[in-house]
Amino acid sequence: MSNIEYFCPVLTMLKEDMSVDFDSMHKNYDRLIEAGINGLVLLGSSGEFYAFDKMTIIDIAKDAIDYIDKRVPIIVGTGRLSAIETIEVSNEVLKLGADSVIIVGPYYIQASQEGIYKYFDSIASEIKGDIYIYNYPENVGYDISENVLKKLIEKHKNIVGLKDTVPTATHTENLIVKIKSVYPNFKIYTGYDNNIVSIATSGGNGCIGALSNIIPKICSGIAKDLNDKDAKGIINKKRMIDKLMEFYSISIPFMPAMKYLLELNGYANTSKCFYPAIDLDENQKNAVERYKNFTKIVDLDIK
Numbered sequence: 001m002s003n004i005e006y007f008c009p010v011l012t013m014l015k016e017d018m019s020v021d022f023d024s025m026h027k028n029y030d031r032l033i034e035a036g037i038n039g040l041v042l043l044g045s046s047g048e049f050y051a052f053d054k055m056t057i058i059d060i061a062k063d064a065i066d067y068i069d070k071r072v073p074i075i076v077g078t079g080r081l082s083a084i085e086t087i088e089v090s091n092e093v094l095k096l097g098a099d100s101v102i103i104v105g106p107y108y109i110q111a112s113q114e115g116i117y118k119y120f121d122s123i124a125s126e127i128k129g130d131i132y133i134y135n136y137p138e139n140v141g142y143d144i145s146e147n148v149l150k151k152l153i154e155k156h157k158n159i160v161g162l163k164d165t166v167p168t169a170t171h172t173e174n175l176i177v178k179i180k181s182v183y184p185n186f187k188i189y190t191g192y193d194n195n196i197v198s199i200a201t202s203g204g205n206g207c208i209g210a211l212s213n214i215i216p217k218i219c220s221g222i223a224k225d226l227n228d229k230d231a232k233g234i235i236n237k238k239r240m241i242d243k244l245m246e247f248y249s250i251s252i253p254f255m256p257a258m259k260y261l262l263e264l265n266g267y268a269n270t271s272k273c274f275y276p277a278i279d280l281d282e283n284q285k286n287a288v289e290r291y292k293n294f295t296k297i298v299d300l301d302i303k
Contacts, residue, residue, distance in 0.1 A: 004200045005038035006223040007075070007189065008212035009046040011259055012060065014272040020060060024268050026067055028213075031267060033071050036220030037212055040068070041102060043077035045136070045165075046210040046255060051274035054080065054089050061093040070097075075132060079104035083119065087126045094129035101127065102163060104134040110141060117148045124156040131158050136165040136191070143171075146178050153183050163208050165191025169198040176204045193219070193241050197234060200226045210254065211244050214261050215294055244294065250287045253277050260288045 010032070013024035032040065042064055043049040043057055052060070061076045068074060078090040078101045090101045103123070105116055124131055133152070137143040143166070152159050162179075164172040172190050179186055180203055190199040193209035200206060206226075212219035218237050225233035250257040259271035260280055271280065280288065 002187075002200075002203055002205050004196075004223045004226040005189075005206040006196070006212055006219045007039040007041050007073075007206070007208040008032050008037045008216065008219070009041040009044040009208055009210050011210075011213050011255060011262070011268075012043065012047040012052075013259070013262075013268050014270060014274075016270055016272065018272060018274070020056065021269055022063055025060075025064070028262070028267055029064065029068055032212070032216050033068070035216035036224070037072065037216050038206075038220065038223065039073035039075065039099075040064070041075045041077065041208055044102065044134070044208070045139070045253075046213065046258075047077065048255065048274050048277075049077045049079070054085050057089055058092050058096075061098060062096050065093075065097040073099040075100045075102050077102050077104070077134070079134065081106060081108070083123055087123050090123075090127045090129070090131075094127070098129070100130035100132060100160065102132040102134050104136060105140055105142070105144065107140040113142075113145050113148050116142065116144055117151055120148075120152050120159070121155065124152065124159055127158065129158060130160045131156070132161040132163060132187075133159065134163045134165070136163075138165070146175060149175070149179060150182065153179070153186055160185075161187030161189065161205070163189050163191050167192055167195075169195040172199050172204065173202040176202045180204075194238075194245050196222060196241070197226070197238055210258065211241060211247065213258050214247065214291075215240065215244060244291070246287075247291075250284055251277070251280055256280050257284065257288050260285060261291060261294070264289065264292050 013021040015021045076093045076098045080086045135144045187205040189208045193211040196207040218240050222237035248254045255273045262268040263271045
């Protein structure tokens with residue numbers, strides 16, 4: 001089994017005026033690192049990358065790189081609708097000290113597999129650092145095929161890994177079997193927290209899942225338990241993760257619910273998100289409040 005890691009796709013905290021709340025970001029970086037999270041992914045879907053201009057993305061990345069000071073690896077989401085901007089932002093954050101970038105393919109526009117290959121081929125040739133591909137079929141409208149991934153990995157040594165955000169674990173497991181048998185050092189992570197056990201036991205590298213924003217000790221703990229082959233610990237923590245998967249449906253998108261839980265526990269000053277995410281209604285707040293103490297949980301007993 002590969003060394004299993006849990007990376008947190010960090011929520012971007014905002015002030016009432018919708019500017020970035022860097023103080024709250026720092027507080028959460030410290031909390032996540034102290035909880036044992038293996039690395040941080042900035043400006044992914046959880047971080048509302050789509051709502052920021054390229055200069056703000058660079059500012060957020062620079063602040064995090066300086067503040068975290070190599071305590072854990074930092075991956076920055078740099079996918080833009082403009083390929084030119086994707087290349088520019090990627091090279092800028094890599095120059096600032098990011099360990100790697102993660103890039104979602106073009107969205108809105110339909111794409112053939114050959115078109116997807118051409119897109120990633122063209123940008124990987126210009127990006128001066130390690131790249132993770134972000135496969136998110138539900139949101140971008142297409143699934144990056146095994147054959148396209150193999151062609152890209154073979155040609156571009158800086159394409160080092162994949163985040164596969166597909167709810168069916170067998171999809172990611174199939175990629176693990178087909179790709180890692182040829183490219184064993186290529187890293188494959190699931191984007192679904194509740195798939196970590198099956199992905200880990202199939203030979204994948206772990207999870208980049210947003211529940212780690214609210215239960216980081218459980219998430220880092222299950223990665224450690226998988227590495228240690230601690231069956232009881234795995235079962236305990238997997239049950240907690242399964243229970244908390246509700247957070248992905250309390251609000252659509254899920255970020256307002258997670259931010260509100262962090263606000264309740266003093267890790268955020270607001271639960272503000274950019275539209276189309278909207279403030280929680282009272283029923284949604286009540287649903288979140290049932291979990292107020294979950295951010296403090298380290299472990300639980302099997303029931």
